[in-house]
Structure formats: C-alpha cells, structure tokens
Amino acid sequence: MNSNPNQNKTEEIKENEENIQKDSEKEKPETTEAIEESTENTEEKEEKKEETKESKEEQLSKELEEQKDKYLRLLAEYDNFRKRSAKERVELEATVTGNTLAEILPVFDNFERALNAETADENYKQGVAMIFNQFGEMLKKLGVEVIDPTGEVFDPNVANAVSQTEDAELGENVVAQVFQKGYKIGGKVIRYAMVCVANP
Numbered sequence: 001m002n003s004n005p006n007q008n009k010t011e012e013i014k015e016n017e018e019n020i021q022k023d024s025e026k027e028k029p030e031t032t033e034a035i036e037e038s039t040e041n042t043e044e045k046e047e048k049k050e051e052t053k054e055s056k057e058e059q060l061s062k063e064l065e066e067q068k069d070k071y072l073r074l075l076a077e078y079d080n081f082r083k084r085s086a087k088e089r090v091e092l093e094a095t096v097t098g099n100t101l102a103e104i105l106p107v108f109d110n111f112e113r114a115l116n117a118e119t120a121d122e123n124y125k126q127g128v129a130m131i132f133n134q135f136g137e138m139l140k141k142l143g144v145e146v147i148d149p150t151g152e153v154f155d156p157n158v159a160n161a162v163s164q165t166e167d168a169e170l171g172e173n174v175v176a177q178v179f180q181k182g183y184k185i186g187g188k189v190i191r192y193a194m195v196c197v198a199n200p
Contacts, residue, residue, distance in 0.1 A: 090186075098190035101144060105183060105191055108135050139183075147182030147193045149175045154200075158182055159193040161200070170198040 182193030
C-alpha cells in the first residue's frame with residue numbers, strides 16, 4: 001500500500017512544528033530565569049555601589065573629623081604657647097628690671113643719706129635734693145614702689161626683722177623703726193625692708 005507523499009510531508013511539517021514549539025517552551029523558562037538572574041545581579045551591583053559610596057562617605061567624614069580635631073588641638077596648643085610666652089616675657093622683664101634696680105638702690109640710699117646730713121651749704125643741699133627727686137621719679141616711672149612699713153604690723157613677706165624692742169606705746173609685733181627701705185616692682189619684692197619690731 002503506497003503512502004501519500006503529500007500526507008508524509010504534512011506529517012513531517014507538523015512534527016517539525018511540534019519540535020520547534022517544544023524547544024521554544026524549553027527555552028522560555030531558561031530565558032525568564034536568565035532575565036531574573038540578570039536583574040538580581042544588577043540589583044546586587046547597585047547595592048554594592050551604594051555600600052561602597054556610603055563607605056567612602058563615612059571614610060571621608062571620619063578623615064574630616066580627624067583633621068578638625070588635629071586643627072583644634074593645634075590651635076589650643078598655639079594659644080597656650082602664646083599665653084605662656086607672654087607671661088614669661090612679663091616675668092623676665094620684671095626680673096631683669098628688678099635685678100638692675102637692686103644694683104642701683106644702694107646709690108639711691110646714699111643720696112637719701114646725703115640729703116638728711118647736716119650742712120651749712122644750702123646750694124649743695126638743693127643739688128642733692130634735686131638729684132634725689134629725679135631718681136625717685138625715675139623709679140616711679142619704672143613701676144617701683146617703696147616699702148616703708150613704719151607703724152604697721154610686721155609682715156615677713158616684705159620686711160626682715162633685724163632687731164626688736166619693747167615699747168608700751170606701740171602694739172604687739174609692730175614695726176617701730178625702718179633702717180633701710182624696701183622696694184618692689186609689679187608685686188615682686190626686689191629688696192626687703194630692714195626693720196626693728198616692737199613687742200614681738
């Protein structure tokens with residue numbers, strides 16, 4: 001029995017179409033999976049990019065804070081250095097002035113003794129008084145203060161007691177007499193007063 005060639009061809013075509021359909025159905029899920037995988041990979045990449053971005057921002061923020069902290073510390077150190085230097089300069093100036101004046105004060109004492117000495121020559125006395133007053137004005141301009149605690153309670157911070165006496169008219173521990181005046185500059189004593197204390 002002979003088969004119809006047209007029928008065979010039709011069957012062949014149908015078979016081919018079925019095979020193509022099966023193949024396409026097999027490929028579809030794979031294609032969908034591939035698309036889903038691709039989408040997931042893209043999302044993961046985006047997330048990683050975001051994480052990297054955040055990580056860089058955090059790192060930059062941290063570095064900025066560190067630099068700010070270093071700057072503030074440096075500023076504070078400089079301010080402390082400036083204040084310390086200014087204080088040391090003032091103290092050094094007072095020390096140098098005090099040391100210099102301590103060497104000059106005995107000359108000033110001698111002018112005072114010469115002024116208090118008895119003399120018949122009035123011109124000589126006026127000349128000594130003029131020099132003594134000029135000397136005193138110079139010391140005032142330099143900020144030097146005289147320490148003369150006569151009649152005050154004895155203070156060992158400004159005076160040295162070199163003798164003592166009993167005096168009913170004076171109170172206890174009062175300076176009865178000043179043998180040598182003291183001097184101070186800016187609160188710093190450059191020479192202590194030499195005194196006699198009554199009723200110690």
